[in-house]
Amino acid sequence: MADGDGDWARLVKCRVCRQPAIIDLRRHNANFCVDHFLRYCDQQVAKAIDEFEMLRPGERALVAVSGGKDSLAIWDLLVRAGWEADGLYVGLGIGDYSEASAGYARRFAAERGLALVEIDLRADHGYDVPTAAAVTRRVPCSACGLSKRHLFDRAALDGGYDALVTGHNLDDEAAVLYGNTMRWQTDYLARQRPVLPAGPGFPRKVKPLVRLTERETAAYCVLRGIDYLVEECPMAAGNKHLAYKEALNEMELRSPGSKADFYFGFLARAADRFEAGARRDDLGACRSCGGPAESELCAFCRLVERAAGAEPVPVELRR
Amino acid sequence: MLLRNPRRELDIAGPMSVVKLLNRLELNRESVLVISGGTLVPGDAMLDDDAEIEIRPVISGGQWPTATATGRDS
Numbered sequence: 001m002a003d004g005d006g007d008w009a010r011l012v013k014c015r016v017c018r019q020p021a022i023i024d025l026r027r028h029n030a031n032f033c034v035d036h037f038l039r040y041c042d043q044q045v046a047k048a049i050d051e052f053e054m055l056r057p058g059e060r061a062l063v064a065v066s067g068g069k070d071s072l073a074i075w076d077l078l079v080r081a082g083w084e085a086d087g088l089y090v091g092l093g094i095g096d097y098s099e100a101s102a103g104y105a106r107r108f109a110a111e112r113g114l115a116l117v118e119i120d121l122r123a124d125h126g127y128d129v130p131t132a133a134a135v136t137r138r139v140p141c142s143a144c145g146l147s148k149r150h151l152f153d154r155a156a157l158d159g160g161y162d163a164l165v166t167g168h169n170l171d172d173e174a175a176v177l178y179g180n181t182m183r184w185q186t187d188y189l190a191r192q193r194p195v196l197p198a199g200p201g202f203p204r205k206v207k208p209l210v211r212l213t214e215r216e217t218a219a220y221c222v223l224r225g226i227d228y229l230v231e232e233c234p235m236a237a238g239n240k241h242l243a244y245k246e247a248l249n250e251m252e253l254r255s256p257g258s259k260a261d262f263y264f265g266f267l268a269r270a271a272d273r274f275e276a277g278a279r280r281d282d283l284g285a286c287r288s289c290g291g292p293a294e295s296e297l298c299a300f301c302r303l304v305e306r307a308a309g310a311e312p313v314p315v316e317l318r319r
Numbered sequence: 320m321l322l323r324n325p326r327r328e329l330d331i332a333g334p335m336s337v338v339k340l341l342n343r344l345e346l347n348r349e350s351v352l353v354i355s356g357g358t359l360v361p362g363d364a365m366l367d368d369d370a371e372i373e374i375r376p377v378i379s380g381g382q383w384p385t386a387t388a389t390g391r392d393s
Contacts, residue, residue: 012361022359031361068379171378218352218377219359232379242380249349249378 023219026256034223041220044211045077052194054206059162061085061206064152065108065116067101067229070167072108073217074209076226078165079114085165088155090148091120093128094140095315097234104229117159119151126308129235134313135306140235143303150300154291156203169209169217174259175244177266190274193267201283201292213259234315322374334365341374350378 012021014033021031025040032040049055061078065071065087078085089105092098102118109116122128125147127135132143156164173192180188198204209217221228236242251258285291286298297305322329331340337360341348353360354373366372 011365012363021361024361024363034358069377070379213349214379215349215352215377218375222352222354222357222359222375230375232376236380239380242378245378245380246347246350249347252349253347 022223025216027213027252027260029256037219038223041073041077041212041216042081044216045074045208046081048194048208048211049206052206052210054195054208055083055163059084060160061163061165062117062152062156062159062161062203063087063165064148064167065089065105066167067104067108068167069218069221069226069228069230070169070172070209070214072104072167072226072228073220073224074165074167075108075114076112076224077220078208079112086115086117086159086161088117088119088152090151091118091122092144092147093120093122093315094130094233094235097229097231097315100231101229104227107227117155119155121147122312125304127304127310128312130315131310131313132303132307133235135310136303139239141239141241143307144235146299146303150291150298153202154289157201161203163204163206165206165208167209167217168207169212169214170259170263171214171245171248172241173207173210174248174263175241177263178244178248179240186274189266189271193271201285210263322372331368333367333370336362337364337366338362340366344374346374351376 012024012031013019014021014036015030016036017033019033021033023037024031055061061083063071063075063078063085065075067089075085075087087105087109089102091102105116108114129140129144129147132147133140136143152164152166173194177189177192179185180192194207194210196202196205212220220226248259248262283292283294286293286301287296288301288304289298291298291300293299293301331343335343337353338348341351341353341362348362352375353364354375355371360366360372
């Protein structure tokens with residue numbers, strides 16, 4: 001391949017400085033060099049935080065990290081921007097995948113002197129995701145999502161953080177919007193916002209990566225030298241979320257900017273129409289954990305009751 | 320050309336642009352990054368016969384749901 005002084009470098013120039021570009025962003029009709037691409041990422045995150053009032057100066061954030069590109073990228077972006085941000089890792093018990101993902105999260109934190117809070121489903125709550133999926137006879141992503149939402153919320157509140165940060169990017173949000181729209185799940189649409197305000201038993205939840213695609217967050221990690229887990233979760237293979245992303249990327253290929261138009265158009269012109277019924281302030285308290293619950297026990301504690309006493313299921317049996 | 324992760328060697332005559340290579344491999348350029356020598360290679364870059372590159376997928380599907388009926392876990 002030609003090096004930085006080769007043919008391609010002369011053909012592809014950074015939009016800002018005219019130096020050799022390393023990435024082309026067709027949705028912006030722009031090429032960027034390393035420095036200006038990193039600056040672009042900084043600006044997109046700062047714009048999201050400001051536009052949607054995600055964080056205020058002096059606030060502390062807890063970043064949910066998985067060891068993948070998005071969560072490590074947003075942790076890095078927040079710290080570089082001067083925000084006080086700790087990490088939270090939840091060990092899901094998905095065999096070698098979980099061990100590897102924990103390693104990436106721990107190394108990232110250790111190399112930068114950042115604080116990483118760790119929770120382990122098996123050690124702390126007596127079950128893991130493969131076992132929970134088998135016991136409930138639901139897809140693994142369901143038990144995984146339920147567990148993480150509960151534990152993230154609880155950790156953010158117990159730690160006194162002002163906001164819980166997740167690594168959802170533009171592709172994630174567009175794919176969820178696509179799925180919810182396909183089924184006209186209006187109650188879900190009502191809650192699809194880049195910021196969910198705090199409520200009784202819930203921390204504020206924010207998604208500062210909504211202005212970046214996952215190709216851009218992956219590129220950010222490569223250029224910042226962030227080592228992340230590239231492999232996909234073995235239990236996510238074949239899920240609908242991936243299919244929605246592939247469909248949207250086919251549209252993006254033919255019409256660059258489609259994903260951003262879809263998502264930000266929804267926020268600007270449609271989201272408010274689904275506002276009614278979005279808030280649930282009538283939840284009671286779980287008799288086990290004290291968290292918000294629609295019945296005597298919250299969904300997480302019901303899951304613990306069912307899964308904690310079950311024989312552990314090897315991850316390979318659930319693939 | 321030598322592709323890494325997973326490692327495989329393809330007999331593809333260069334020079335060929337990154338975009339053409341991805342089209343030939345039936346890969347969506349929105350779903351991958353092309354990496355060489357620790358940095359990224361843009362779509363218009365020309366690859367020689369002996370190019371050694373990584374085509375890294377960027378789509379992840381393990382994210383937890385972002386919106387539920389109540390947004391809550393109950």
